[in-house]
Amino acid sequence: xxxxxxxxxxxxxxxxxxxxxPSASLADVxxxxxxxxxxxxxxxxxxxxxxxxxxNGRAVRACLTLAVQAxxxxxxxxxxxxxxxxxxxxxxCFRKFRALQCGFCTPGILVLAVDLIAANPDPSEEEVxxxxxxxxxxxxxxxxxxxxxxxxxxxxxxxx
Amino acid sequence: xxxxxxxxxxxxxxxxxxxxxxAGCYIDDVALPGMMxxxxxxxxxxxxxxxxxxCSAARLVPxxxxxxxxxxxxxxxxxxxxxxxxxxxSVPFLQRPLAQGKVRYVGEPVAVVVARDRRTAxxxxxxxxxxxxALPPVVTRDQALAATGDALMVPEVGTNISAQYQIGRGxxxxxxxxxxxxxxxxxxxxxxxxxxxxxxxTIAVFDIAAGKLxxxxxxxxxxxxxxxxxxxxxxxxxxVDLITSDIGGGFGVRGELYPEYYLAAEASRRTGRxxxxxxxxxxxxxxxxxxxDVDCELEIAALKDGxxxxxxxxxRADMGAYIRTNGNVVPAKAGQFLPxxxxxxxxxxxxxxxxxxxxxxxxxxxxxxIEANFFRERMLDCLADELGxxxxxxxxxxxxxxxxxxxxxxxxxxxxxxxxxxxxDYPATFRKLxxxxxxxxxxxxxxxxxxxxxxxxxxxxxxxxxxxxNARISVAASGxxxxxxxxxxxxxxxxxxxxxxxxxxxxxxxxxxxVALSSTTLLSDGVGSFHSRSTVMAGxxxxxxxxxxxxxxxxxxxxxxxxxxxxxDYSDGVFRVMGQSDRSIRLSDLSAMLSDQGGLDVExxxxxxxxxxxxxxHAAHVAIDPGTGDIEVLDYWVVEDVGRVLNPALVxxxxxxxxxxxxxxxxxxxxxxxxxxxxxxxxxxxxxxPTSTEVPDIRAVATGDYPSPxxxxxxxxxxxxxxxxxxAAVGNAIARAIGPAGDAICQTxxxxxxxxxxxxxxxxxxx
Numbered sequence: 001x002x003x004x005x006x007x008x009x010x011x012x013x014x015x016x017x018x019x020x021x022p023s024a025s026l027a028d029v030x031x032x033x034x035x036x037x038x039x040x041x042x043x044x045x046x047x048x049x050x051x052x053x054x055x056n057g058r059a060v061r062a063c064l065t066l067a068v069q070a071x072x073x074x075x076x077x078x079x080x081x082x083x084x085x086x087x088x089x090x091x092x093c094f095r096k097f098r099a100l101q102c103g104f105c106t107p108g109i110l111v112l113a114v115d116l117i118a119a120n121p122d123p124s125e126e127e128v129x130x131x132x133x134x135x136x137x138x139x140x141x142x143x144x145x146x147x148x149x150x151x152x153x154x155x156x157x158x159x160x
Numbered sequence: 161x162x163x164x165x166x167x168x169x170x171x172x173x174x175x176x177x178x179x180x181x182x183a184g185c186y187i188d189d190v191a192l193p194g195m196m197x198x199x200x201x202x203x204x205x206x207x208x209x210x211x212x213x214x215c216s217a218a219r220l221v222p223x224x225x226x227x228x229x230x231x232x233x234x235x236x237x238x239x240x241x242x243x244x245x246x247x248x249x250s251v252p253f254l255q256r257p258l259a260q261g262k263v264r265y266v267g268e269p270v271a272v273v274v275a276r277d278r279r280t281a282x283x284x285x286x287x288x289x290x291x292x293x294a295l296p297p298v299v300t301r302d303q304a305l306a307a308t309g310d311a312l313m314v315p316e317v318g319t320n321i322s323a324q325y326q327i328g329r330g331x332x333x334x335x336x337x338x339x340x341x342x343x344x345x346x347x348x349x350x351x352x353x354x355x356x357x358x359x360x361x362t363i364a365v366f367d368i369a370a371g372k373l374x375x376x377x378x379x380x381x382x383x384x385x386x387x388x389x390x391x392x393x394x395x396x397x398x399x400v401d402l403i404t405s406d407i408g409g410g411f412g413v414r415g416e417l418y419p420e421y422y423l424a425a426e427a428s429r430r431t432g433r434x435x436x437x438x439x440x441x442x443x444x445x446x447x448x449x450x451x452x453d454v455d456c457e458l459e460i461a462a463l464k465d466g467x468x469x470x471x472x473x474x475x476r477a478d479m480g481a482y483i484r485t486n487g488n489v490v491p492a493k494a495g496q497f498l499p500x501x502x503x504x505x506x507x508x509x510x511x512x513x514x515x516x517x518x519x520x521x522x523x524x525x526x527x528x529x530i531e532a533n534f535f536r537e538r539m540l541d542c543l544a545d546e547l548g549x550x551x552x553x554x555x556x557x558x559x560x561x562x563x564x565x566x567x568x569x570x571x572x573x574x575x576x577x578x579x580x581x582x583x584x585d586y587p588a589t590f591r592k593l594x595x596x597x598x599x600x601x602x603x604x605x606x607x608x609x610x611x612x613x614x615x616x617x618x619x620x621x622x623x624x625x626x627x628x629x630n631a632r633i634s635v636a637a638s639g640x641x642x643x644x645x646x647x648x649x650x651x652x653x654x655x656x657x658x659x660x661x662x663x664x665x666x667x668x669x670x671x672x673x674x675v676a677l678s679s680t681t682l683l684s685d686g687v688g689s690f691h692s693r694s695t696v697m698a699g700x701x702x703x704x705x706x707x708x709x710x711x712x713x714x715x716x717x718x719x720x721x722x723x724x725x726x727x728x729d730y731s732d733g734v735f736r737v738m739g740q741s742d743r744s745i746r747l748s749d750l751s752a753m754l755s756d757q758g759g760l761d762v763e764x765x766x767x768x769x770x771x772x773x774x775x776x777x778h779a780a781h782v783a784i785d786p787g788t789g790d791i792e793v794l795d796y797w798v799v800e801d802v803g804r805v806l807n808p809a810l811v812x813x814x815x816x817x818x819x820x821x822x823x824x825x826x827x828x829x830x831x832x833x834x835x836x837x838x839x840x841x842x843x844x845x846x847x848x849x850p851t852s853t854e855v856p857d858i859r860a861v862a863t864g865d866y867p868s869p870x871x872x873x874x875x876x877x878x879x880x881x882x883x884x885x886x887x888a889a890v891g892n893a894i895a896r897a898i899g900p901a902g903d904a905i906c907q908t909x910x911x912x913x914x915x916x917x918x919x920x921x922x923x924x925x926x927x
Contacts, residue, residue: 037189038182047844078182102651103179104408132852141820142852
C-alpha cells in the first residue's frame with residue numbers, strides 16, 4: 001500500500017485532478033478512475049495493443065505507461081477522438097470493410113490508425129501492415145482492417 | 161418487402177456502431193456499487209498433495225475481506241459436470257471448483273482472496289502459505305498409459321484412461337486383405353488454444369435476503385450454466401440470472417461452466433458483496449481450456465487406381481487433468497471425422513482419452529476436426545505419392561457425390577447418435593476450389609531461391625448441434641420489435657444474423673428490430689452458441705416464432721377488422737383487408753390492444769432436425785527458404801458450400817478470420833510443458849499469434865449450392881470452415897515443397913527449425 005500521489009492529467013482536452021498510486025498504469029487510471037473504457041486490456045504486457053492511446057499525438061501502450069508519466073502530456077483516448085475527421089472516416093471505412101467482429105481490439109487499432117494516417121497520409125499496404133503488426137486481432141485475419149485503413153487514408157487525402 | 165428478400169444480403173452489422181465508438185460493454189467495463197475483487201491462488205505444481213494451507217497472514221492484509229479454501233465450502237463441493245458427450249468412465253475425473261487434498265495441474269484453483277481492489281487481492285495471494293508434497297507428474301500420453309500408484313490421477317480408479325471405445329463401419333479385415341497398397345503413419349496435432357483477446361471474467365451478485373444469484377459476463381450456454389449453478393447453491397432456476405455482455409471473442413473456450421463462476425458466486429455469498437473476477441493473460445493460459453493435443457496411428461488401404469478401401473487406427477487425446485464440460489468432444493470428433501468427406505467403405509478406430517497433469521482440454525473452433533483433417537489429408541497426400549497420383553485426382557476419385565446423399569456414416573460416436581451427411585456434391589465443390597486456385601501439383605524451385613508448392617485439403621463439417629433452441633419476439637406499442645434467442649453473441653455477428661432473419665420473417669425494416677440475446681431473464685429456456693449452430697438453430701427458431709406471432713396477430717386483426725384471417729394481406733408490420741387499403745391495423749396497435757394479455761409476445765422452441773453438413777476445400781501456396789527453414793504462406797483459397805447463405809459478408813469474415821487463426825495454430829502458437837508439468841508458454845512473448853505481416857491474401861468463396869434439407873432456411877454452419885483444414889493444407893504444401901523429406905511432416909506445428917532438420921537429414925541421406 002503506497003502513498004497516493006495527486007496528479008493532473010490532460011485527457012481528451014480536459015484537465016482532471018486524480019490521486020494515483022505511483023505504480024498505477026495509465027490504462028488502469030483511465031479505465032477505473034476516469035471511466036474511459038474504450039481502451040481495453042488484452043495482455044497487460046505491451047504486446048496486444050488493445051490499450052493504445054495517443055500521448056502527445058503518438059500511439060502508446062497505456063498498460064506500459066505509468067499514469068504519473070503522463071502528467072505533462074496530452075492524452076487522447078478513442079472517446080476523445082470521436083469527433084475528429086480522421087477517426088470519423090476510419091470508422092466509416094471499418095464499417096464498410098467489416099474490419100471488426102468482436103470489437104475488443106478495435107479501439108486500440110483505431111487509435112493506432114489515427115497516428116499512422118497523421119504521420120503518413122498515403123501509406124502503402126506494406127506500411128499499413130507493418131504499423132498494424134503491433135496490434136493483435138483474433139477475429140478478422142487483418143485483411144479487412146488493412147483495406148479499411150488504406151481506404152480511409154485515400155478519402156482523407158481527397159483521393160476518392 | 162417480401163419474406164425471403166433479406167436472406168442472402170450483406171446487411172451491415174448491428175454491432176458496429178457501439179463497438180467503433182468504444183461504447184461496447186465488456187465484463188471489465190461493468191462496475192457495481194460496493195463491488196469487491198477476487199483473486200485466485202493457483203497451484204504452481206503439476207501434481208502433489210496439499211500438506212498445509214495457512215490463510216491467516218493473508219486474512220490480516222489491509223483491504224482483504226475474505227479468504228477461503230476447499231475446506232471452507234459449506235457442504236460437499238459441487239462437481240462440474242459434462243455438458244456434451246457425458247461418458248460414465250469420465251465421471252471420476254470431473255473437477256471441483258477448488259483443489260481438495262491434491263493439485264493436478266499448474267493453474268488449478270486452490271484458494272480465493274476477496275479484497276477491496278484487484279491489486280490488493282492479487283498481492284495478498286503472496287501471504288497464503290501453501291505446502292505441496294510433490295507426486296510424479298504425468299505429462300505425456302505414454303506416461304499416462306504407463307502410470308501406476310502415485311502417478312495415477314485418481315488412484316482408486318486404477319487407470320489414467322478416462323474413456324476408451326471403438327467406432328467403425330464396414331468389414332475392415334476384408335478391406336485390408338483386398339488392398340493393393342497399405343500405408344501406416346503416426347500423426348500428432350499439438351496442444352494449443354483459442355486465445356480470445358479479451359480474457360475471461362465475471363461479476364457475481366449473491367443477494368441472500370432476496371434469494372437471488374446474478375452472474376454478469378455470461379455467454380455461450382447460459383441456460384445450462386444457470387441450471388448447474390442453481391443446483392450448486394441450492395436455488396431454483398428462477399432464482400439465478402445469467403446476464404450476457406459484449407464478448408471479446410469466444411471461439412469455443414469462453415462461457416463454459418468453469419470453476420471461477422462457482423468461486424465468484426461463493427465469494428459473493430460469503431461476503432454479501434458483488435464480487436468481480438477478471439482473468440489476467442498469464443492466468444488465462446493456465447486456466448482457460450486448452451485444446452487439440454491428439455495423436456493418431458493411422459493405416460490406409462487402397463487399390464492401385466486410388467480407390468480407398470478402408471482406414472483403421474487409434475486416436476489418443478491428452479485431456480489434461482480433469483474432464484471439462486465439453487472435453488470429451490475433442491477425442492470423439494477426432495475419431496468421428498477421420499474418414500471425412502470420402503467414401504471409405506470400411507473404417508475402424510479406437511478412441512482413447514487420457515488424463516495428464518496439464519490444464520484440462522475443451523473445445524476450440526473446429527474441435528476434433530482440425531486433428532482428423534490433418535491426419536487424414538496428410539495420409540492422402542502420402543498415398544498419392546505412393547501411387548504416383550495427383551493429390552487432387554486421388555481426392556476427386558473418393559469424394560462422396562450427390563447421388564450418394566444422404567450418406568449414413570455408421571456408428572462413429574460413443575453415444576450411438578446416428579450421423580448422416582445430408583446433402584452436397586463434394587466433387588463439384590472441390591472442382592470449384594481447383595479452378596479458383598489454378599491447382600498445380602508439381603513443386604518447384606522458384607527464381608527467388610525458395611522451394612514453392614501448393615497443398616490441398618478437403619473437409620466436411622457438422623453444424624446445428626444441441627437439441628433445440630428458443631426464440632422470443634415481442635412487439636411494443638411503439639412499434640419496436642425485440643427478439644431474443646437462447647444463443648448468445650460470441651462477438652462474430654450473431655446479433656446481425658438474428659436481426660436479419662427476424663426482419664425477413666416479419667417482412668419489415670431491420671432498423672425496427674432490437675436484438676437482446678441469451679440473458680436468462682429474456683426467455684424461459686435456451687441452449688446456446690457452439691457447434692456453428694446460432695444461425696442454423698436460433699435463426700430457425702426466430703423464423704418459427706415470427707410465423708407464430710404473425711399467425712396470432714392475423715387472427716386478432718381479423719376479429720378487429722371484421723374480416724376472415726384469409727382475407728388479410730400482411731406486409732411491413734401492417735395487416736390490410738385485401739382490396740380495401742383503408743381497412744388496416746398495425747402490429748404495434750394490435751399489441752397495445754392486447755396489453756392485458758402481455759401484448760404480442762411469442763416464445764417458440766425449434767426442435768433439432770438431423771445435422772446439416774457443409775463441405776469445403778482449402779488450398780495453400782507456400783514458399784520455404786532452404787537456408788533457414790522459414791515458411792511463408794503466399795496465397796490461400798477456401799471454397800465452402802455452407803448451404804443457403806444468409807449474409808455473405810459475415811460468412812466471408814468468418815472464413816478469413818478462421819483461416820488466419822488456423823495459420824497461427826499451424827505455424828506459431830504452441831502450449832509447451834516441461835517434464836515437470838510446468839507450462840513454459842504463458843505469455844504473448846512465448847505463445848505467438850499471427851500478426852498482420854505474416855498473413856497472406858486469402859480468397860474465400862462461399863457457395864450456396866446445396867441447402868440443408870433439415871432446416872427451413874437451408875442453412876449450414878459457417879463458423880468453422882475457415883479453420884478446420886488449415887493445418888492439413890499447409891502441411892501438405894510444406895511436404896510437397898521439401899520433396900522426399902516431406903514424408904516426415906506428420907506433426908503440427910510446423911516450425912522452421914523442424915523443416916531445416918528434415919532438409920539436412922535428407923541431404924545427409926543422399927550423400
